[in-house]
Amino acid sequence: xxxxxxxxxxxxxxxxxxxxxxxxxxxxxxxxxxxxxxxxxxxxxxxxxxxxxxxxxxxxxxxxxxxxxxxxxxxxxxxxxxxxxxxxxxxxxxxxxxxxxxxxxxxxxxxxxxxxxxxxxxxxxxxxxxxxxxxxxxxxxxxxxxxxxxxxxxxxxxxxxxxxxxxxxxxxxxxxxxxxxxxxxxxxxxxxxxxxxxxxxxxxxxxxxxxxxxxxxxxxxxxxxxxxxxxxxxxxxxxxxxxxxxxxxxxxxxxxxxxxxxxxxxxxxxxxxxxxxxxxxxxxxxxxxxxxxxxxxxxxxxxxxxxxxxxxxxxxxxxxxxxxxxxxxxxxxxxxxxxxxxxxxxxxxxxxxxxxxxxxxxxxxxxxxxxxxxxxxxxxxxxxxxxxxxxxxxxxxxxxxxxxxxxxxxxxxxxxxxxxxxxxxxxxxxxxxxxxxxxxxxxxxxxxxxxxxxxxxxxxxxxxxxxxxxxxxxxxxxxxxxxxxxxxxxxxxxxxxxxxxxxxxxxxxxxxxxxxxxxxxxxxxxxxxxxxxxxxx
Numbered sequence: 001x002x003x004x005x006x007x008x009x010x011x012x013x014x015x016x017x018x019x020x021x022x023x024x025x026x027x028x029x030x031x032x033x034x035x036x037x038x039x040x041x042x043x044x045x046x047x048x049x050x051x052x053x054x055x056x057x058x059x060x061x062x063x064x065x066x067x068x069x070x071x072x073x074x075x076x077x078x079x080x081x082x083x084x085x086x087x088x089x090x091x092x093x094x095x096x097x098x099x100x101x102x103x104x105x106x107x108x109x110x111x112x113x114x115x116x117x118x119x120x121x122x123x124x125x126x127x128x129x130x131x132x133x134x135x136x137x138x139x140x141x142x143x144x145x146x147x148x149x150x151x152x153x154x155x156x157x158x159x160x161x162x163x164x165x166x167x168x169x170x171x172x173x174x175x176x177x178x179x180x181x182x183x184x185x186x187x188x189x190x191x192x193x194x195x196x197x198x199x200x201x202x203x204x205x206x207x208x209x210x211x212x213x214x215x216x217x218x219x220x221x222x223x224x225x226x227x228x229x230x231x232x233x234x235x236x237x238x239x240x241x242x243x244x245x246x247x248x249x250x251x252x253x254x255x256x257x258x259x260x261x262x263x264x265x266x267x268x269x270x271x272x273x274x275x276x277x278x279x280x281x282x283x284x285x286x287x288x289x290x291x292x293x294x295x296x297x298x299x300x301x302x303x304x305x306x307x308x309x310x311x312x313x314x315x316x317x318x319x320x321x322x323x324x325x326x327x328x329x330x331x332x333x334x335x336x337x338x339x340x341x342x343x344x345x346x347x348x349x350x351x352x353x354x355x356x357x358x359x360x361x362x363x364x365x366x367x368x369x370x371x372x373x374x375x376x377x378x379x380x381x382x383x384x385x386x387x388x389x390x391x392x393x394x395x396x397x398x399x400x401x402x403x404x405x406x407x408x409x410x411x412x413x414x415x416x417x418x419x420x421x422x423x424x425x426x427x428x429x430x431x432x433x434x435x436x437x438x439x440x441x442x443x444x445x446x447x448x449x450x451x452x453x454x455x456x457x458x459x460x461x462x463x464x465x466x467x468x469x470x471x472x473x474x475x476x477x478x479x480x481x482x483x484x485x486x487x488x489x490x491x492x493x494x495x496x497x498x499x500x501x502x503x504x505x506x507x508x509x510x511x512x513x514x515x516x517x518x519x520x521x522x523x524x525x526x527x528x529x530x531x532x533x534x535x536x537x
Contacts, residue, residue: 010350010380034360084501089267099277117237118235126295134473146170153465169474188211319438347390391430412428
């Protein structure tokens with residue numbers, strides 16, 4: 001499958017305008033222009049996509065309907081379903097989630113003397129971390145500094161970020177790069193051995209470190225291998241998602257109830273400290289958007305934490321990556337890494353006209369593409385009726401020399417070659433795709449969940465780090481920075497914890513709140529896996 005004849009006609013226009021575009025930088029948006037664009041076209045500003053939360057710590061606030069549905073869901077359990085005196089596993093630190101944040105937390109918890117159990121819904125490493133491509137930010141060049149990185153992060157997030165979390169992110173960043181390299185991550189380097197870095201959307205310095213366009217996979221493999229080398233201290237339990245947190249009679253989080261996906265058996269895990277690292281919510285398919293997220297990204301950790309009193313922050317904002325694949329249909333929504341734009345590829349419409357600066361922040365870039373395909377009617381239509389715009393990938397080899405695309409973007413080349421598309425010759429058709437939960441559980445800089453004793457969180461399940469919009473390369477940084485911090489803090493806290501009698505009384509209280517609010521939902525959450533069952537009338 002290659003491009004249709006109609007698409008080929010549009011590609012001819014892209015090729016015709018390319019020489020002029022190469023020598024003419026497109027202007028960045030002024031702040032006022034960007035805000036107007038967002039309010040008119042970004043999904044975060046569509047009132048019909050939101051509703052009020054009617055129960056819990058964020059009662060009265062708004063979030064996307066799909067998220068509210070699971071937050072207001074009924075539990076899988078009631079307090080009388082299990083004998084909590086029969087404990088199946090006992091540990092210092094329980095980590096819920098097997099991606100980069102969970103793995104980082106496990107390593108630092110072990111390093112600080114804790115016995116760890118890491119549980120994961122799918123296989124260890126089946127996570128968005130494995131799918132992240134573009135890179136990881138760190139200010140480690142002579143013309144850069146954590147202060148400049150800090151300003152970029154705050155500006156990209158609309159200055160809604162938690163300043164203390166941003167400080168932790170940027171100050172730990174150079175250390176994290178050094179740590180990951182020591183674990184075996186092969187970052188791209190210049191011939192003299194210095195780190196090869198490029199720009200990302202919203203960066204004022206070249207600080208994007210990468211390992212080809214397999215950066216997340218390289219990081220996840222290194223972390224997973226390191227975790228698996230300590231079986232005496234870190235126990236891995238696969239296909240065993242947490243379906244409810246446990247509390248004790250003192251009001252402390254005291255572990256979790258797991259469900260064995262193969263047998264349906266419930267398992268009680270008592271833990272002095274618990275770390276939630278369950279990742280994103282993209283598989284809720286907000287407002288009908290396709291997603292880059294892996295199959296298990298269903299917001300489980302948000303539900304678990306919310307029921308024990310954790311407050312969410314910025315839960316009303318979600319990042320739609322501007323360049324998800326729009327063609328061929330088999331990979332619609334799959335990520336086309338921002339590194340393609342970082343290397344110079346421009347976004348152009350059906351007539352080959354550039355309509356937005358290629359390194360605008362992701363929210364603005366996505367909104368501009370939606371505007372081009374809707375109000376302006378200058379998108380390219382696919383056989384299935386979807387519309388997209390061109391990401392002019394051949395520009396990269398023109399700018400940097402032949403072979404750059406194959407050398408720097410091998411995953412992208414392979415992804416499209418399977419369908420007869422050569423991105424070194426032809427552009428890529430793209431459209432925004434649901435990518436990243438900007439908000440989440442409110443945490444302190446050490447990863448502890450505000451107001452909930454013995455509960456920690458790290459990674460995409462948390463909020464505050466990125467404000468209302470995340471910059472490219474800060475997600476892989478976030479999972480490692482805050483995974484490490486949460487793991488260390490939880491291990492140290494576990495040495496002081498004295499747990500009381502286990503209870504699920506908070507679940508009964510939750511069901512009572514639902515009844516008092518008049519919420520007669522049929523949804524049981526966490527939903528664990530997306531429902532793609534074909535509906536038959």
